[in-house]
Amino acid sequence: MRRLGILLLLCGAGPTAARAQDSTSVILQQARDLYERLELERAVPLLRQILSSGWTSDITTRQRVDANLYLGAALSLLGSQDSARVHFQAALERDPFSDLDPSRFTPAQIQVFQEARRTVFAVAVRPLVPLTLDPKSGRMTFTIVATQETAVLCELRSGGAAFTLFAGDLQGGMLREIDWNGLLAGGQLAPAGRYTFVVVGESRVLAGGRRDSAVAFFDVQQDAPALEDTLAELSAREMLPERYPRSATTGDVLKGIGVAAGAFFVAGVVSNEKLGHNAAMPAATAAVGLSVGVASFLSKRGRDLPANVAANARRRSERDATNAQIRRRNAERIAQTVLRITPAAGVGP
Amino acid sequence: MSRALFSAGLALLLLPFGRAAGQERWTAATRLTFTEHRVDAGFGTERFSGLGLGVDGSRRFGRLTVGIAAQGTHLAARRSSELDRRLGEVGATFNLTVGPWWGFYGGLSARSVASDAARQHWLLGRVGIEARPSFTGVHAHAIGRLGLMPIATLTGLSSASPAVDGAVGVDYAVGDVRLAVLYGVERFTFPALNGIRRSEQFSALSLRAAVVLR
Numbered sequence: 001m002r003r004l005g006i007l008l009l010l011c012g013a014g015p016t017a018a019r020a021q022d023s024t025s026v027i028l029q030q031a032r033d034l035y036e037r038l039e040l041e042r043a044v045p046l047l048r049q050i051l052s053s054g055w056t057s058d059i060t061t062r063q064r065v066d067a068n069l070y071l072g073a074a075l076s077l078l079g080s081q082d083s084a085r086v087h088f089q090a091a092l093e094r095d096p097f098s099d100l101d102p103s104r105f106t107p108a109q110i111q112v113f114q115e116a117r118r119t120v121f122a123v124a125v126r127p128l129v130p131l132t133l134d135p136k137s138g139r140m141t142f143t144i145v146a147t148q149e150t151a152v153l154c155e156l157r158s159g160g161a162a163f164t165l166f167a168g169d170l171q172g173g174m175l176r177e178i179d180w181n182g183l184l185a186g187g188q189l190a191p192a193g194r195y196t197f198v199v200v201g202e203s204r205v206l207a208g209g210r211r212d213s214a215v216a217f218f219d220v221q222q223d224a225p226a227l228e229d230t231l232a233e234l235s236a237r238e239m240l241p242e243r244y245p246r247s248a249t250t251g252d253v254l255k256g257i258g259v260a261a262g263a264f265f266v267a268g269v270v271s272n273e274k275l276g277h278n279a280a281m282p283a284a285t286a287a288v289g290l291s292v293g294v295a296s297f298l299s300k301r302g303r304d305l306p307a308n309v310a311a312n313a314r315r316r317s318e319r320d321a322t323n324a325q326i327r328r329r330n331a332e333r334i335a336q337t338v339l340r341i342t343p344a345a346g347v348g349p
Numbered sequence: 350m351s352r353a354l355f356s357a358g359l360a361l362l363l364l365p366f367g368r369a370a371g372q373e374r375w376t377a378a379t380r381l382t383f384t385e386h387r388v389d390a391g392f393g394t395e396r397f398s399g400l401g402l403g404v405d406g407s408r409r410f411g412r413l414t415v416g417i418a419a420q421g422t423h424l425a426a427r428r429s430s431e432l433d434r435r436l437g438e439v440g441a442t443f444n445l446t447v448g449p450w451w452g453f454y455g456g457l458s459a460r461s462v463a464s465d466a467a468r469q470h471w472l473l474g475r476v477g478i479e480a481r482p483s484f485t486g487v488h489a490h491a492i493g494r495l496g497l498m499p500i501a502t503l504t505g506l507s508s509a510s511p512a513v514d515g516a517v518g519v520d521y522a523v524g525d526v527r528l529a530v531l532y533g534v535e536r537f538t539f540p541a542l543n544g545i546r547r548s549e550q551f552s553a554l555s556l557r558a559a560v561v562l563r
Binding site for chain 2: 151174244248249251252255256259262263266267268270271272274275277278284285292296
């Protein structure tokens with residue numbers, strides 16, 4: 001009568017998924033209560049109903065797994081071990097993490113469950129939770145399980161690259177936690193991006209080495225203080241010429257010629273024509289001017305400008321020192337980086 | 350007074366030798382000058398020449414350099430019929446740097462030219478433009494100078510008109526020492542007196558050595 005009431009309640013419920021799922025939850029909870037009171041004959045039909053193809057309400061994987069586990073447990077108590085094993089297998093296939101609590105189930109039930117486990121081969125990774133990971137002290141934990149003794153290989157994949165986190169054997173039904181500190185193989189901090197945790201298992205029990213795999217996707221974001229830009233390479237415009245330009249040394253000759261011409265101009269034009277002038281003095285001055293011009297041309301042409309070379313070297317050195325300081329500050333900031341890890345769509349065994 | 354000026358020379362010919370763009374404060378210098386004095390007072394050209402020594406000092410105030418100079422020269426007459434002369438001069442100078450390679454120069458000086466028979470007193474005020482383009486490497490500069498002497502008076506004569514001066518040379522810096530060669534000419538033409546038009550000309554070739562006092 002009570003079951004009928006619930007069914008009527010279900011029929012009267014609205015078509016929305018939430019309410020339908022609520023219906024599943026209600027019936028499942030009712031079946032659990034009946035099971036706990038050992039009213040197995042009443043619990044079994046409810047559980048069968050939930051698992052039947054005619055059940056139209058929404059049902060989650062977790063609910064389906066629970067229904068199979070309780071149905072298997074009830075059938076086991078009722079002496080239907082084979083049927084119980086079938087439902088345990090169904091639960092394990094959907095969720096390899098499924099297990100029976102020894103404090104709540106009898107040894108006989110657990111034995112049947114273990115027998116079911118030996119016939120099912122599956123590996124799984126527990127769904128991830130959002131996490132802030134400090135690579136210096138924190139760890140991200142991947143929990144994996146296999147229903148049987150299994151050789152597993154756990155990898156972290158991103159952008160075509162793979163990084164092995166664990167390779168070894170798992171005992172059937174035993175959880176294994178694999179820690180990751182946020183670093184990749186070379187000790188490099190994991191860059192931002194989409195990552196896939198992949199566990200591939202090969203059964204050591206079943207003939208033929210059956211294989212199964214499970215993946216968990218997650219996104220990594222680096223959370224670090226803003227970094228400083230290093231100074232750009234010095235452009236040619238920012239550097240002093242390191243050699244005397246040819247035009248400058250050519251100009252020196254012209255200046256020498258100018259001094260000579262000026263000497264003769266002063267002697268010829270500034271001097272009083274009637275009084276005349278001393279020819280030796282402008283000639284000597286012209287000779288000195290020309291000598292200085294030619295000497296400057298010969299000594300400077302194509303030669304380095306030591307002061308400019310030193311100034312440029314000083315500028316490069318100052319730039320390098322500044323960049324070294326910036327890199328050091330950036331390294332300190334990068335060392336403070338934490339990883340924001342968010343589970344991504346696609347998670348599942 | 351003329352005796353006191355006897356040992357002075359053609360300071361104004363060698364006016365602003367000080368480096369306009371340098372960083373120095375005080376500069377002290379000495380110079381060796383070969384001076385030639387030509388005079389035409391209606392009796393043909395008389396020529397006198399000789400070596401002289403001079404000293405000067407200057408101080409920079411930003412773009413302005415001011416200094417004092419003194420020089421004395423013994424001028425030997427070319428002809429035995431003429432008397433040797435003694436030339437002495439003292440003066441104050443200035444240089445004003447306007448651009449990286451040019452500026453103005455000027456000064457006021459008193460000059461005495463004396464012989465055993467007579468003595469002349471000159472008062473000279475000049476102003477002009479000066480170019481100092483540097484040779485590559487900045488250690489050496491060419492010097493070019495052209496100016497007028499609006500004040501050019503001579504004892505017993507009207508002011509010379511026009512009176513001009515010009516100079517050209519090179520200077521070179523080695524650390525705190527500055528060496529220079531400068532050739533300069535001063536030309537004076539005085540108004541005619543009793544039908545005689547007097548012309549005088551001083552030309553000098555100077556070697557100057559200066560030390561920057563920091």
